[in-house]
Amino acid sequence: MVEEIAVLGAGSGGCATAADLSLRGYKVNLWNRSYDRIMPILKSGGIELTGRVRKQGFAKLNKITWGDHIKEAIQGVDVIIITVPAYGHEDVAVRCAPYLHDGQIIVLNPGYFSSLEFAKTLRSMGVKRRVKIAETSTLTYACRKVSPFKVDVIITTKFFLFCTFPSKDVEEAIDIFKQLYPSAIQAINVLEAFLNNPNPIVHPIGVLLNLGCIERLERFYFYKEGVTPSVAKVIQAIDNERLALCKALGFRQISTKERLIRGEYAKEGTIQEMYNKSVLGCIKAPSTIHSRYITEDIPYGLVTWASLGDLLKVLTPTMKSIIQLFSVITQTDYYEKGRTVKKLGISELNAEELNRFLAKGNT
Amino acid sequence: MVEEIAVLGAGSGGCATAADLSLRGYKVNLWNRSYDRIMPILKSGGIELTGRVRKQGFAKLNKITWGDHIKEAIQGVDVIIITVPAYGHEDVAVRCAPYLHDGQIIVLNPGYFSSLEFAKTLRSMGVKRRVKIAETSTLTYACRKVSPFKVDVIITTKFFLFCTFPSKDVEEAIDIFKQLYPSAIQAINVLEAFLNNPNPIVHPIGVLLNLGCIERLERFYFYKEGVTPSVAKVIQAIDNERLALCKALGFRQISTKERLIRGEYAKEGTIQEMYNKSVLGCIKAPSTIHSRYITEDIPYGLVTWASLGDLLKVLTPTMKSIIQLFSVITQTDYYEKGRTVKKLGISELNAEELNRFLAKGNT
Structure with a gap:
């Protein structure tokens, strides 16, 4: 106990x-x-x-x-x-x-x-x-x-x-x-x-497409107002890339929609409706770009997923585009700074070997 | 006369x-x-x-x-x-x-x-x-x-x-x-x-980083308010990629800043200051994503420049990221729809041959 x-x-x-x-x-x-x-x-x-x-x-x-x-x-x-x-x-x-x-x-x-x-x-x-x-x-x-x-x-x-x-x-x-x-x-x-962490899916793109507002110090609710039709479309694209990674590794493919429903965050609907009406409605957008939404979810989220994609030959063009634009915006080399498969010492493994390593703790 | x-x-x-x-x-x-x-x-x-x-x-x-x-x-x-x-x-x-x-x-x-x-x-x-x-x-x-x-x-x-x-x-x-x-x-x-058309440099990124606002129907002045610090940083990155294309082709390298000054749009300053205080201050942002800022400047602007980059081995990661995100957002394959070097019939030429073709009208 x-x-x-x-x-x-x-x-x-x-x-x-x-x-x-x-x-x-x-x-x-x-x-x-x-x-x-x-x-x-x-x-x-x-x-x-x-x-x-x-x-x-x-x-x-x-x-x-x-x-x-x-x-x-x-x-x-x-x-x-x-x-x-x-x-x-x-x-x-x-x-x-x-x-x-x-x-x-x-x-x-x-x-x-x-x-x-x-x-x-x-x-x-x-x-x-x-x-x-x-x-x-x-x-x-x-x-x-x-x-x-x-x-x-x-x-x-x-x-x-x-x-x-x-x-x-x-x-x-x-x-x-x-x-x-x-x-x-x-x-x-x-x-x-x-791969079922929701943060890298929604945080960076929600900030990116609302960055003008954030920098003009206009406050808004991140999920209720910040998830506009375009933000929702990119969330869906990132989710598809993430699910392709899950598939390549033999994992369950739990979509963002399924997670929102099973987690009781929102009722069935479009991605935009689900976020706009979710219980997370009261969460405000970050007031600056120097937020965990970026400093954590790019180098320890999207960078790791994109680098896994390269390892497993899964295309992640949407994730990479977001990384690139934030690299420019924050003048940071996120592949250098972030957690890549190379830094994790797993860049020589295929999907099967990677799963074996994660099961046993050694290759 | x-x-x-x-x-x-x-x-x-x-x-x-x-x-x-x-x-x-x-x-x-x-x-x-x-x-x-x-x-x-x-x-x-x-x-x-x-x-x-x-x-x-x-x-x-x-x-x-x-x-x-x-x-x-x-x-x-x-x-x-x-x-x-x-x-x-x-x-x-x-x-x-x-x-x-x-x-x-x-x-x-x-x-x-x-x-x-x-x-x-x-x-x-x-x-x-x-x-x-x-x-x-x-x-x-x-x-x-x-x-x-x-x-x-x-x-x-x-x-x-x-x-x-x-x-x-x-x-x-x-x-x-x-x-x-x-x-x-x-x-x-x-x-x-x-390559000295200013529109693809500033229009798409100004829309992208303000898309949340645009979709919430909040009106703002495109240059005076829309060019925030992050928008300015990406403008600079796109400009650098564009100038690298100019260099690879043996053209003058006229920066956006130089153009703004010589064109009497703005006085010397940072990119952000120059746009914020430029004579273009009264121009409002487009009220929808279905605007020439996207429908013209992505397929006939950034796509052509990025495809020229591939031809001339000039890296254009920032341009490509913007194209990718708008491809997702508008559900459009801009490389298919837009004007690439392949569609122009110049995809087999090097810089010298391309310049010769543009001078003479035949290769």
Whole structure:
């Protein structure tokens, strides 16, 4: 039975996770890299939780730490849930490595296919402890911070994939994780989970076709207003490219529409209608281009998918066009900066070999 | 001496051309394909001209015709100025062919590299008359219709290139055209003129990054508000790709900034500042995606440039990304629909052979 949990990252996702699990009776520690963000929570001693959760109210936390004090947060816990952005996973791996112990389950939430790198970092730091590294396809809550220690849950994710790397370890891990999140669905491997992350499908293009507005500081609702007919058409094209990747790897082909319906985000309709009328309607568009919608979902999302496409001979012209335009706009070489199959050390594998590697942890 | 001129196309550019030349003392005939657009001008007998022109006022026109009555407009004139969109050039060539006569100068304004196709159409229709076919790099007026027979000129173009196809015929033609537009600059050939068309550089990307706004029916000024920092960065990237094409062909490398300054559109500054503060500030963004900014500047602009890039081994990743996204958005295969080097019959030539062909009219 899970008793104690560490949540690493005190953004809206981390706060929702920590508060919800605490109110559900678990002992929860919260850690954040920077002091500034954790300070108001430290002062209040916990997080105020509202919205669509089992129990609303003030969630008292067990330990609240930051920066170099990660040991206090993770020592002795059963599950470590990491909610920092993908570009922070490596840093968290380095910080955690000295304090992990046998039997702990580390869940990258969402994973963005970071578990290969996470495992490699632990190995390179000489970690001998038998921990299990897992990923979810998407954050387990759609939520937003309404103040530095108040978070509002729009929906608890009803449909998401979960797997460990290597996937041979999945059974025990998913049994434990399902105590916390019963709706987790077992993926074939972490790559199947990653290919079902909705963020790279909708975030970058929603920003791109609304960038004029964003730069003129006109505020709008990202899904309710930002998903116009053209945005919806490009979402569909990206989705088709993503589904072709899933097919080439022998994975389920779960369309964005199917995910929106099964996740209870929206009722059946066109892509545009479904997003416009979804429960995510209250989410505002980012107010700047320096947002996770770009800084995470291009280098750790579309770049990885497009590079997988090159490896598997699946065409991804729409993904590549979006990457190219953001490369120009942010003056960043995302193939250099981002997570390609080459950087992951899997650029010599075919689909079968890749799946075998993800199952066993070695080729 | 030029006495009589035909203007084919009664959009804002055609109306400005017809009215300005009429008020400057030329005998001007105006033709338009559709009756609907010409009808108000036919009723009023001419066009009201305002703005930055030598002479404002009501310009009486000599003949006003439409549809199948093109003969009346072009017979006996010295110069035929064609202001229809690039996708209408072929149709106008077919309509004109039977009625052309020796010595006439046909000016595609702007040309979009249509003169090869125009010449081919005349040849295939058995035209033996010795006419000269020329192109301008850009429309000779920045203007907008304020009513169906009223046009306001924002600026008479101060800097544009002009050449005939083949360019060996240019001297006589430019002497005549300069009587009408003294600021015409002789280009090496029609391709150099086409590569200095500003529209494909700024129109598609200005629409793309503001498409959310356009589809939410929010009106904004295209240059004053629509050219945000990100739009400016992509304009610069497209400009660099275009300049690399110019270099590969041995043409002048006239940057967008230089053109804006020499054309008296704007004072020196950043690309964004120059557009935001340019004399074009009053031009509104298109209210729909079904605009010439897309339907002309993708298939007859960026597609031709990108396909030239492939021919000359010049990389055009930014142009190609914009084409790809609009292909998805408008569900159109622009390489199939648009004007590629293959369709132009020049896909087997290198830069030197291409320039020789454009000079002589045969390889």
